[in-house]
Amino acid sequence: MKNDNPLSPHIQIYNWHISSLVSISHRITGIINIIIITLICVWVSLLVLGNSNYDLIQKFFETYFGKFFIVGTIWSFSFQALCEIRHIFWDLGYGFEIKTSNITGLLVIFGSFILTILIFGRNIIL
Amino acid sequence: MVQINLPKNSEVQKGEYYKDKTGSKNIRKVNIYRWDPSSGENPRIDTYEVDMDNCPSKVLDLLNKIKNEIDPSIAYRRSCAHGVCGSCAMNMDGKNGLACTKSHSEIKGDINIYPLPHLKVEKDLIGDLSTLYKQYHSVEPWLKNSKKDDGKENLQSTEDRAKLDGLYECIMCACCSTACPSYWWNGDKYLGPAVLLQAYRWIMDSRDEERKERLKKVADELKLYRCHTIMNCTNACPKGLNPAKAIASIKKMLATS
Numbered sequence: 001m002k003n004d005n006p007l008s009p010h011i012q013i014y015n016w017h018i019s020s021l022v023s024i025s026h027r028i029t030g031i032i033n034i035i036i037i038t039l040i041c042v043w044v045s046l047l048v049l050g051n052s053n054y055d056l057i058q059k060f061f062e063t064y065f066g067k068f069f070i071v072g073t074i075w076s077f078s079f080q081a082l083c084e085i086r087h088i089f090w091d092l093g094y095g096f097e098i099k100t101s102n103i104t105g106l107l108v109i110f111g112s113f114i115l116t117i118l119i120f121g122r123n124i125i126l
Numbered sequence: 127m128v129q130i131n132l133p134k135n136s137e138v139q140k141g142e143y144y145k146d147k148t149g150s151k152n153i154r155k156v157n158i159y160r161w162d163p164s165s166g167e168n169p170r171i172d173t174y175e176v177d178m179d180n181c182p183s184k185v186l187d188l189l190n191k192i193k194n195e196i197d198p199s200i201a202y203r204r205s206c207a208h209g210v211c212g213s214c215a216m217n218m219d220g221k222n223g224l225a226c227t228k229s230h231s232e233i234k235g236d237i238n239i240y241p242l243p244h245l246k247v248e249k250d251l252i253g254d255l256s257t258l259y260k261q262y263h264s265v266e267p268w269l270k271n272s273k274k275d276d277g278k279e280n281l282q283s284t285e286d287r288a289k290l291d292g293l294y295e296c297i298m299c300a301c302c303s304t305a306c307p308s309y310w311w312n313g314d315k316y317l318g319p320a321v322l323l324q325a326y327r328w329i330m331d332s333r334d335e336e337r338k339e340r341l342k343k344v345a346d347e348l349k350l351y352r353c354h355t356i357m358n359c360t361n362a363c364p365k366g367l368n369p370a371k372a373i374a375s376i377k378k379m380l381a382t383s
Contacts, residue, residue: 006133008217008243009243013240014243017357019355020356090355091374091378092378093375101357
């Protein structure tokens with residue numbers, strides 16, 4: 001029998017928790033990373049094809065958008081890596097208590113930014 | 127399938143406003159999801175002004191007060207009022223829980239009350255849980271044992287019994303399953319945290335003889351592995367249980383067996 005009753009509101013009303021926020025970001029950064037890896041492959045292929053390509057890409061990386069692209073890439077990969085470490089602990093059976101998962105979630109969020117600063121800013125810091 | 131927006135017949139409209147008639151100075155606004163199957167209209171949010179000076183502490187008390195004193199047409203499930211039966215599970219302040227154990231003083235601002243998320247609504251705050259019950263039935267939640275009934279107890283060691291702690295307390299209120307985004311998008315195939323916790327409870331029972339078959343049964347890309355450790359289930363459980371951990375334990379057992 002077809003049920004035409006309305007569907008109760010779900011994502012529109014449900015509160016975000018740290019765990020759900022990190023989870024959805026993990027998925028989004030995963031998709032972004034696949035696109036970025038593809039772009040890196042294209043970049044490397046272009047380099048093989050000649051010197052002029054190198055200059056063009058170098059120019060792109062020197063623009064503000066290019067810099068944003070680099071910082072974004074570093075953040076996205078940092079976030080993904082930290083999330084995966086968290087998942088390894090989960091797969092081993094640790095870290096399921098609400099408190100622990102909130103702490104590890106926050107560590108992933110802040111850690112990804114710290115890693116980004118350390119990696120992108122290493123020339124400035126050192 | 128992921129569908130962020132609600133279907134057209136489910137879009138929530140603004141409803142009626144019930145002004146306070148008691149003249150109390152301690153007033154709180156309560157927004158409640160209403161849907162009347164006989165009206166043919168879309169669901170709406172009715173707002174009630176409630177005199178909090180004469181209202182006991184829990185959200186269920188608040189609902190009872192509204193039903194008794196302001197609007198008797200409002201429908202919701204409730205029974206024990208002590209967090210044991212699981213009837214009054216609903217979404218309060220954006221989080222699933224039992225109305226009878228949730229204090230309204232914990233909620234800041236207006237009190238928003240919705241039915242459990244992503245269910246077909248029967249009326250007002252009552253959602254249709256028949257899919258969940260069917261799935262519960264599918265894990266065969268009863269003891270399977272070939273031992274002949276000799277009129278004696280089926281004994282279990284203290285250690286084996288302790289393995290069921292944190293599992294047997296589940297009251298099947300469906301707070302966890304309806305808090306889970308994976309269950310929202312794949313509720314017809316994915317078993318959801320409540321049912322998987324129950325499946326794990328029977329897998330872990332030392333008296334049960336069909337552990338292997340039970341594990342084999344849940345080992346399915348959709349039934350089990352749609353859990354992506356979002357942890358909304360554990361955050362929602364009003365009994366303080368940990369379905370996420372139970373699901374992970376099933377996954378671990380499958381990976382190591």
